[in-house]
Amino acid sequence: MCIHVDDDPVVHLFSYACLLEEDDFALRRFLRARDHNIGKASTMLLQYLTWKRVAKPHGSISDDEVRNEIAKDRVRMQGFDRLNRPMAYLYGARHFPAHHDLGEFKRYVAYVLDKICTRLPVGQEKFAAVIDMKGWGYANCDLRGYVAALEIMQGHYPERLGRVFLIHVPYMFMAAWKMVYPFIDDRTRKKFVFVANKDLKSTLQGAIDESQLPEEYGCKLKL
Known part of the structure; x- marks a missing residue:
């Protein structure tokens, strides 16, 4: 009330x-x-x-409304970090803007955010994420999509994002990042952490217990 x-x-x-x-x-x-x-x-x-x-005229977005986006398997949700925030893992090289509809992509962003929010434990309001950019190239670059996703998250899901680790980031991505950066508000900017390859294991395990980290990062969680 x-x-x-x-x-x-x-x-x-x-x-x-x-x-x-x-x-x-x-x-x-x-x-x-x-x-x-x-x-x-x-x-x-x-x-x-x-x-x-x-x-969300019906209160939520159904699987059928974003079926094409789900099939790309670029987001997985499993495990929790050391602050008991649910984790999402995003794979940048699986995103191809030439093969998607921007309207459906926006619905998918809201769909993903709703899904991870349903995993929030009692007393926890934020989630965390790892964005794995391994294999990312120009064909994956989607400035309109990145800005749209940021606008949805910042404008309609405030104070939900706790931390984002960007890993395996190729140098060419930084040109795209510089163009997107002005659209990120000050509060959100502080939540993005670029992780050098040499620091990957120590950084991730410092934030996430190895039992909660996927096997692909040398740990124990099966995705």
Whole structure:
């Protein structure tokens, strides 16, 4: 239930929107994302509710709506990090923008975010991810897709991302990163960690127990 703060109509609107569709935990995430500025947080929440009605008119996105994207097997979810955040593993070399529809890709981004949020343990609001860029090349570069994914995550799933490790990053990817970087807000930028190959094992195992890390990274978890 939302708490009445004062007679400011913006606050009333924010509280009403929250009472209709979102719980207090969601309200706090939107507030934190906008540094507890009620006006900015209310605008963000209302934009989210408008997006949600269009993107998820039935309340959720079904497997059938993103069947083509699922078939590419570029996201896997399994295990938890040392902070008990559910892990997602993304494979950049399996993404080919020439072979997908941007609208379906956007639905898929929301679908993936919803799926990992269902794995959040009680008391945990954030997830973590490893983005493996091994084999990534120009055919995988998708600036529109990257920006769209960032906009969905930052605008509609605030304060859900805990940490992202980018591994096996080829030098050529940095040109794309420089173009995408301005679209990443300050809070989110701090959550991206580029991991050098020589530091891969120590960095990942420092954040994730070996029992929770996939076998492909020299550990024990079967994906």
